[in-house]
Amino acid sequence: DGGITQSPKYLFRKEGQNVTLSCEQNLNHDAMYWYRQDPGQGLRLIYYSQIVNDFQKGDIAEGYSVSREKKESFPLTVTSAQKNPTAFYLCASSRGGGGQPQHFGDGTRLSIL
Amino acid sequence: DQQVKQNSPSLSVQEGRISILNCDYTNSMFDYFLWYKKYPAEGPTFLISISSIKDKNEDGRFTVFLNKSAKHLSLHIVPSQPGDSAVYFCAASALGYGKLTFGQGTILTVHP
Numbered sequence: 001d002g003g004i005t006q007s008p009k010y011l012f013r014k015e016g017q018n019v020t021l022s023c024e025q026n027l028n029h030d031a032m033y034w035y036r037q038d039p040g041q042g043l044r045l046i047y048y049s050q051i052v053n054d055f056q057k058g059d060i061a062e063g064y065s066v067s068r069e070k071k072e073s074f075p076l077t078v079t080s081a082q083k084n085p086t087a088f089y090l091c092a093s094s095r096g097g098g099g100q101p102q103h104f105g106d107g108t109r110l111s112i113l
Numbered sequence: 114d115q116q117v118k119q120n121s122p123s124l125s126v127q128e129g130r131i132s133i134l135n136c137d138y139t140n141s142m143f144d145y146f147l148w149y150k151k152y153p154a155e156g157p158t159f160l161i162s163i164s165s166i167k168d169k170n171e172d173g174r175f176t177v178f179l180n181k182s183a184k185h186l187s188l189h190i191v192p193s194q195p196g197d198s199a200v201y202f203c204a205a206s207a208l209g210y211g212k213l214t215f216g217q218g219t220i221l222t223v224h225p
Contacts, residue, residue: 004156006156031211033211033212033213035215040122040217041217041218042117042119042202042215042216042217042218043157043202043204043213043215044215045212045213045214048211048212050211058212088154090156090157092156094211096211098144098145098206098207098210098211099145099164099206100211101147101159101162102159102211102213103159104149104156104157104158105156106154106155106156107154107155107156109154
């Protein structure tokens with residue numbers, strides 16, 4: 001079955017550490033996205049990539065970094081510069097361009113120890 | 114600046130009745146709108162979408178209405194079922210740009 005796989009489901013980080021969240025898709029989608037959800041809030045866009053080897057900042061990119069070396073993969077690194085990293089992180093993909101729904105993975109919950 | 118707003122944090126409906134979820138937007142460049150359903154600790158699931166050239170789109174029990182002059186869209190669920198209980202997000206984008214802007218979500222509870 002085609003889909004988006006995020007791993008791990010739960011992740012714990014110590015203060016001052018960087019941590020990388022994995023996102024893999026086998027839908028052959030060109031575009032991939034990372035969102036953050038906080039309690040009682042909607043999804044906020046961190047980074048997105050419309051094509052391999054290219055990505056753009058979203059609304060809340062500070063303290064995060066990404067890479068897009070393969071079409072199937074779009075890992076997100078939460079750096080120590082992110083002051084409030086505890087949140088639910090969601091990865092999505094779409095065929096790209098406009099007018100296409102995004103399909104989401106099941107998310108990774110990141111907590112600070 | 115909240116460009117997509119869902120002003121009702123929650124909605125409670127009896128099974129079999131109609132659920133109406135509302136969404137307002139401010140950015141006139143938005144021309145593609147979507148509704149997603151989300152359960153706790155899971156990713157959102159795409160429900161239905163509408164482009165600005167239409168004012169209505171139906172898919173089974175779900176209908177989305179778009180009022181461009183009022184910058185307002187709504188999702189109607191008829192008849193509502195207990196399994197519909199979830200958080201519903203509306204989202205918007207400008208055609209040609211894939212990035213979505215989401216509302217804050219509305220918690221729908223359907224009572225048996």
